[in-house]
Amino acid sequence: MMNYERHYFSSCWPDITGEEYEHLKDSIHVSGLRDAITLYEGQILDGWNRYRACNDMATPAHFVEFEGTPEEAEQFVEDKHNRRSLTLTQRLTCIGLMRQRPSIGRPKNTEGPSVLTAKDMAKKAGSSVRYAEHVNEAIAKGAPELVESMKSGKVGAEKAAAISKLPQAEQAAAIDKPLPKPAPKPEPEHDDGMLTEAELIAEMQETQAENKQLQERVTLMSSDDKAAEIDKLLTRINGLEGRINQLMMQVKSSADGEKYHAAVIHKLRKLLGVEGHKEIIAAVTALVADRRLAA
Numbered sequence: 001m002m003n004y005e006r007h008y009f010s011s012c013w014p015d016i017t018g019e020e021y022e023h024l025k026d027s028i029h030v031s032g033l034r035d036a037i038t039l040y041e042g043q044i045l046d047g048w049n050r051y052r053a054c055n056d057m058a059t060p061a062h063f064v065e066f067e068g069t070p071e072e073a074e075q076f077v078e079d080k081h082n083r084r085s086l087t088l089t090q091r092l093t094c095i096g097l098m099r100q101r102p103s104i105g106r107p108k109n110t111e112g113p114s115v116l117t118a119k120d121m122a123k124k125a126g127s128s129v130r131y132a133e134h135v136n137e138a139i140a141k142g143a144p145e146l147v148e149s150m151k152s153g154k155v156g157a158e159k160a161a162a163i164s165k166l167p168q169a170e171q172a173a174a175i176d177k178p179l180p181k182p183a184p185k186p187e188p189e190h191d192d193g194m195l196t197e198a199e200l201i202a203e204m205q206e207t208q209a210e211n212k213q214l215q216e217r218v219t220l221m222s223s224d225d226k227a228a229e230i231d232k233l234l235t236r237i238n239g240l241e242g243r244i245n246q247l248m249m250q251v252k253s254s255a256d257g258e259k260y261h262a263a264v265i266h267k268l269r270k271l272l273g274v275e276g277h278k279e280i281i282a283a284v285t286a287l288v289a290d291r292r293l294a295a
Contacts, residue, residue: 004051007043009077012097014090014151016049025053033061040066040073046080074098078124088210089157091125092135093150100139126213128206134161141165145172 016024027034033054037047044051045066054061066073078098086094099116116124122132138160139147146163149155155163155175163174 004039005043006048007040007045007073009040009074009098010043010045010048012100012151013077013081013084013094014086014153015052021049021053024049025057028053028059029057033059036062036064038066038076039063045073046077087153087156088125088127088131088213089135089150089155089160090153091213092121092127092132092157093139093147095121095124096135096139097147097151122209127209128202130202131157131206131209134158137161138164141168143168143171146175149175 015021028050033050035047035050037051038045051061053059066076068076078095081094096116116136118129118132118136121127121136122129125132134157135150138150138157141164142150142160146155146160150157150160159179162179163171166174
């Protein structure tokens with residue numbers, strides 16, 4: 001069998017490994033190669049894992065040629081991989097790498113914008129913009145080892161973004177280490193330990209995006225014989241929907257709580273005859289001292 005190299009677009013996505021790869025080889029051994037391997041610009045555009053399996057087992061493979069523009073080839077690969085069970089970080093990383101900046105490399109004869117915005121990536125992957133920003137930052141500043149760990153699913157978006165702030169020479173060693181805890185932020189005087197309304201809304205948006213992505217995957221997988229994995233996804237979806245409802249209640253409670261706190265502070269200022277929030281503590285302290293003296 002003729003040896004082919006892997007096309008850049010294909011290389012942006014992680015290899016199938018472990019038990020999943022063994023199942024692929026078993027399937028090819030029993031039934032042969034069902035789906036042809038797609039070539040583009042003399043390289044493998046789609047079917048790299050099937051090509052590997054055929055080589056491992058010395059099984060003949062058959063090929064078809066993709067005809068289209070580089071942009072169409074890019075979309076073709078992305079659509080093919082949408083059915084794979086990948087984390088949100090993996091999917092965003094792969095999409096980002098498909099439209100990579102020149103410093104990491106572009107496929108031959110490819111034109112068009114070199115970087116997708118976080119908003120574009122979020123729309124493609126079904127994530128929040130903030131989550132996509134973490135991935136974009138890590139891709140732009142990350143060492144090759146860090147980017148590969150994101151692509152393989154070893155490191156999540158937030159940790160990757162934090163590691164990417166380190167010098168590149170130190171990033172590989174940081175992948176397997178827990179991130180140092182950030183210095184605690186001073187708590188506002190009215191903090192009751194709950195997330196702010198903005199934080200609750202951000203988490204709810206991310207949860208809704210993950211829920212949407214999982215539902216789309218279930219729809220795509222329904223035609224395949226993957227009942228066990230579909231059950232797992234449905235269980236996760238039910239959990240996400242419960243979390244979304246919980247967050248919506250917390251957002252409402254947070255908004256009501258802020259109104260209550262504002263009303264209490266207003267009354268205190270009026271009773272104590274002060275103008276600013278900081279003057280309330282001083283006025284209360286003086287009042288307590290006066291009462292102690294009177295006692």
